[in-house]
Amino acid sequence: MPSPTRPASKPTGLECRMAVLGADVRLTPHRREVFDTLAASTDHPTALDIFTRIKDRSPGISLATVYNCLDHLTSAGLIKQVHLERGQSRYCANLQEHVHFHCETCGKVIDAHPAADFDPARFWILPKGTKVTRMDIAIHGTCEACANK
Amino acid sequence: MPSPTRPASKPTGLECRMAVLGADVRLTPHRREVFDTLAASTDHPTALDIFTRIKDRSPGISLATVYNCLDHLTSAGLIKQVHLERGQSRYCANLQEHVHFHCETCGKVIDAHPAADFDPARFWILPKGTKVTRMDIAIHGTCEACANK
DNA sequence: GTGAATGCAAAACCTTTGCAACTGG
DNA sequence: CCAGTTGCAAAGGTTTTGCATTCAC
Numbered sequence: 001m002p003s004p005t006r007p008a009s010k011p012t013g014l015e016c017r018m019a020v021l022g023a024d025v026r027l028t029p030h031r032r033e034v035f036d037t038l039a040a041s042t043d044h045p046t047a048l049d050i051f052t053r054i055k056d057r058s059p060g061i062s063l064a065t066v067y068n069c070l071d072h073l074t075s076a077g078l079i080k081q082v083h084l085e086r087g088q089s090r091y092c093a094n095l096q097e098h099v100h101f102h103c104e105t106c107g108k109v110i111d112a113h114p115a116a117d118f119d120p121a122r123f124w125i126l127p128k129g130t131k132v133t134r135m136d137i138a139i140h141g142t143c144e145a146c147a148n149k
Numbered sequence: 150m151p152s153p154t155r156p157a158s159k160p161t162g163l164e165c166r167m168a169v170l171g172a173d174v175r176l177t178p179h180r181r182e183v184f185d186t187l188a189a190s191t192d193h194p195t196a197l198d199i200f201t202r203i204k205d206r207s208p209g210i211s212l213a214t215v216y217n218c219l220d221h222l223t224s225a226g227l228i229k230q231v232h233l234e235r236g237q238s239r240y241c242a243n244l245q246e247h248v249h250f251h252c253e254t255c256g257k258v259i260d261a262h263p264a265a266d267f268d269p270a271r272f273w274i275l276p277k278g279t280k281v282t283r284m285d286i287a288i289h290g291t292c293e294a295c296a297n298k
Numbered sequence: 299g300t301g302a303a304t305g306c307a308a309a310a311c312c313t314t315t316g317c318a319a320c321t322g323g
Numbered sequence: 324c325c326a327g328t329t330g331c332a333a334a335g336g337t338t339t340t341g342c343a344t345t346c347a348c
Contacts, residue, residue, distance in 0.1 A: 026347065028303065048337080062305050067338065069303090083232035083287075087313065088337065099273050104282065112273045124248050124261045124286075129293025133253065136287040137273075138232075144278025175322065177328065197312080211330050216313065218328095236338060237312065 012036050014078070017095075023076040030054075030061055034069040038079055039093040044100070044109040046088050084109065084138055099137035105146035112139070161185050163227070166244075172225040179203075179210055183218040187228055188242040193249070193258040195237050233258065233287055248286035254295035261288070 014035045018025065025031065037053050038045065045053070051066045070091055073079045082090040084102045092100075094111055101110040126132070163184040167174065174180065186202050187194065194202070200215040219240055222228045231239040233251045241249075243260055250259040275281070 026302065028347070030304075046337090060305080062307095063337095064306080064339080065304055072303095081235065083234065085232065086230065086238045089235045101275055101279060110276055112275050115272055115274050123264055124288070125264050126250055126261050126288065127259055127293060129296055130250060130290060131296050132288055132290040134289050136285075136289065138285040138287075139273070139275065139281055140283050140285065141279060141281040144276060147278055147280050175327065177322070179329075195312090209330075211332095212312095213314075213331080214329055221328095 013039055017078055018076075021077055023078055025072050025076045025078070030058075030065055031069045031073065033058060033061070034066060035073060035078065035093065038091055041093075044082055044090040044092050046090050048088075050091065080134075082109075082136065082138075084140075099139055101139045101141065101143070103143035103146055104140055105142055105149075108143055110143070162188055166227055167225075170226055172227055174221050174225045174227070179207075179214055180218045180222065182207060182210070183215060184222060184227065184242065187240055190242075193231055193239040193241050195239055197237075199240065231258075231285065231287075233289075248288055250288045250290065250292070252292035252295055253289055254291055254298075257292055259292070 012032050012035065014032055015027070017023070018027075033054050034050060037050050041050075041053075043049075047066050047070055048063070050070070051061070051063045054061050054066070070079070070081075074081050074091075077095075078093075080092045080095070082092050082100055084090060084100065090109065092111075096113065098111045098113045101112050102108075103110075161181050161184065163181055164176070166172070167176075182203050183199060186199050190199075190202075192198075196215050196219055197212065199219070200210070200212045203210050203215070219228070219230075223230050223240075226244075227242075229241045229244065231241050231249055233239060233249065239258065241260075245262065247260045247262045250261050251257075252259075
């Protein structure tokens with residue numbers, strides 16, 4: 001008899017990702033929804049964007065809960081926070097090594113992946129004793145559509 | 150008689166930098182102060198930090214003016230905005246190619262310079278037609294002092 | 299059962315705006 | 324002279340907090 005204790009809701013990428021990463025966060029419907037919404041987005045939404053998208057489905061959710069979920073998912077390493085502009089943060093469920101291309105004209109954010117396998121930290125002289133946990137690389141410019149206007 | 154029209158304040162690095170870069174911003178005492186304060190700082194201050202430091206000398210200045218000056222200096226390319234954390238922006242007068250190391254324990258920010266001359270954009274596959282204007286690279290981790298605690 | 303997560307609303311914080319007065323070029 | 328800059332105060336937007344209630348484990 002296969003796993004009789006599994007809850008009624010269908011399993012999401014979140015459980016799978018938690019297992020792979022060995023992350024330990026308490027699994028609640030809202031955290032699942034925040035994660036699923038982010039994972040289904042290609043546009044690096046802000047907390048308010050995520051809140052708005054979820055509210056259509058689950059009217060009960062509050063913005064504070066979205067922030068709470070995003071913070072927990074971020075510190076568990078299940079999603080990433082992205083800082084591109086003044087005033088607001090964006091989020092990203094893509095954990096592959098990548099950089100963010102940010103169009104300064106239309107605001108669009110596009111993931112760009114490394115051309116070859118290489119160790120970026122090798123290219124900069126960091127102070128002795130420094131421990132690196134992650135790198136955020138943002139490339140600002142103009143996307144093709146805006147460049148052709 | 151040497152330059153009788155020169156104002157009482159001593160010339161700063163700002164005029165020099167404007168000349169080198171061909172930047173055109175109206176030169177006011179506050180813009181000079183904001184630039185000088187930032188140029189004299191090694192800690193990548195926030196707008197409020199800069200406001201506080203200037204207020205000791207020039208009690209008349211307002212926070213809105215500091216933001217205004219920072220925005221003008223940034224769009225003229227005379228300083229850079231740095232986004233490392235949620236909620237607040239930092240500023241930086243170092244225009245050399247460099248990355249920011251951010252200690253997640255004590256919040257300290259350290260400039261790190263490239264080990265060799267290389268074109269970072271070459272390492273990522275950007276969408277066709279993309280025009281790059283600048284790159285922001287943030288390396289997050291733990292500084293030596295915090296690692297030894 | 300129990301500690302953790304949530305909703306709500308208010309607060310705190312960062313940043314922008316409007317307008318009258320002033321000033322650099 | 325006059326467009327652009329400033330101070331002030333208020334508004335706007337984002338993020339955090341406190342507390343009673345609810346829920347996952």
